Amino acid sequence: MTAPAPVHRLVDVPGGGRVHLVEQGSGPLVLLVHGFPESWYSWRHQIPVLARAGYRAVAIDVRGYGRSSKPTAVEEYRMLAHVADNVAVVRALGERTATVVGHDWGSPIAAHSALLRPDVFTAVALLSVPYTPPGGPRPSETFARIGGDEEFYVEYFQRPGRAEAEIEPDVRGWLAGVYGALSGGAVQVGSGPFFIPRGERMSGRFPDGPPPAWLSEADLDVYAAEFERSGFAGPLNRYRNVDRDWADLAAWTGEPLRQPSLFVAGKDEASTGWLSAAIEAYPRTLPGLSGSHLLDDCGHWVQQERPEEFNALLLEWLERHVER
Known part of the structure; x- marks a missing residue:
C-alpha cells in the first residue's frame, strides 16, 4: 500500500498551547509518544x-520538545498535562479513539493516558519502561535512596538549571554520549550513566567512541538541531514532577x-532490572497483556536499534487488537 508523504501539523491543546x-496514512489512529531526550523523529x-499497513500514524513532539509549546512553569509538565495533550491531539485529528504507543x-x-482515559485510548504499547501503577512510596524519597553513595539520575535532574548547565554547552556531544551509553552492548563506565558520583556530571559516565551504529551522523544532526532550538528545561521538567504526579x-x-x-524492551535495558518487580506483577497490573518481548543485542532505544523486529511485533499485535 502506498501512503501519502508525512505531513507536519500544529494542533491546539488545553491552556493555549x-x-x-x-x-502519515489513513485508518485506525496510532499515537506515538517519544521519551527523553528525543522527538517525533524517534519514530521515523x-x-x-504503519501507514503502509493501513494505519494513521501520528508521532508528536511532547510538550517542551521540538516545535511543541514550552511552558515555563515546572508544574506545567505534570502527568495530567501530558494526558490532556494526548486527548486533545486525538480530538483535533477528528478521531474518537486511538492506540497509544510510548x-x-x-x-x-502512554500508560497513564490509557489509565485515565480508557474511553479514548483503547490499546497501549509500552517500550523500555515497564508499567507501574500509581501509588507506593513518595518517588523523590525512593530515588534518593537508590544511588547509595552516588546520585541516581532522576535525583540529579531535580534542581532546575543543574543538568541544563551540563548539557547545553555541547548539545550534540552530550546527546551522542547518552545515546551511546544506553545502546545495546555499550561498555559501561563505572556503575553506568544512571548513577553519578556526587558533585560530578552525568557525562563523566558516558563511554568514549563514535555514536552507536543505529544512529547516523545525519540522525544526530536532526536531534541536536531540535534541542539547540528548544533547550532542555522543558524535557527535564518532566522528571521534576514525580512527586506532584504521585499526589x-x-x-x-x-x-x-x-x-x-x-x-517490548531490549535485553540490555537497565530499567527492566530495577523495575523487575513491576514486570513480575504484569498478570495483575496488565491483565490485557498479549505480548512481552525482550530483544537480543538491544538497549534502551528499541524502535531505533531494532526497527524491523519491533515493527513486526507491533504490526502483529495491532492486527489482533485494533478494529478496522
Whole structure:
C-alpha cells in the first residue's frame, strides 16, 4: 500500500498551547509518544510502515520538545498535562479513539493516558519502561535512596538549571554520549550513566567512541538541531514532577491497565532490572497483556536499534487488537 508523504501539523491543546505532530496514512489512529531526550523523529522507522499497513500514524513532539509549546512553569509538565495533550491531539485529528504507543518517558505517559482515559485510548504499547501503577512510596524519597553513595539520575535532574548547565554547552556531544551509553552492548563506565558520583556530571559516565551504529551522523544532526532550538528545561521538567504526579494520581493507586497491551524492551535495558518487580506483577497490573518481548543485542532505544523486529511485533499485535 502506498501512503501519502508525512505531513507536519500544529494542533491546539488545553491552556493555549500547541502540539507539533507528524502524520502519515489513513485508518485506525496510532499515537506515538517519544521519551527523553528525543522527538517525533524517534519514530521515523515506524511512521511509514504503519501507514503502509493501513494505519494513521501520528508521532508528536511532547510538550517542551521540538516545535511543541514550552511552558515555563515546572508544574506545567505534570502527568495530567501530558494526558490532556494526548486527548486533545486525538480530538483535533477528528478521531474518537486511538492506540497509544510510548517509549521511555513516553511509556508512562502512554500508560497513564490509557489509565485515565480508557474511553479514548483503547490499546497501549509500552517500550523500555515497564508499567507501574500509581501509588507506593513518595518517588523523590525512593530515588534518593537508590544511588547509595552516588546520585541516581532522576535525583540529579531535580534542581532546575543543574543538568541544563551540563548539557547545553555541547548539545550534540552530550546527546551522542547518552545515546551511546544506553545502546545495546555499550561498555559501561563505572556503575553506568544512571548513577553519578556526587558533585560530578552525568557525562563523566558516558563511554568514549563514535555514536552507536543505529544512529547516523545525519540522525544526530536532526536531534541536536531540535534541542539547540528548544533547550532542555522543558524535557527535564518532566522528571521534576514525580512527586506532584504521585499526589495527582493518588485516586488511581494500584489500578491496572485493562486494555489490550504490549511490552517490548531490549535485553540490555537497565530499567527492566530495577523495575523487575513491576514486570513480575504484569498478570495483575496488565491483565490485557498479549505480548512481552525482550530483544537480543538491544538497549534502551528499541524502535531505533531494532526497527524491523519491533515493527513486526507491533504490526502483529495491532492486527489482533485494533478494529478496522
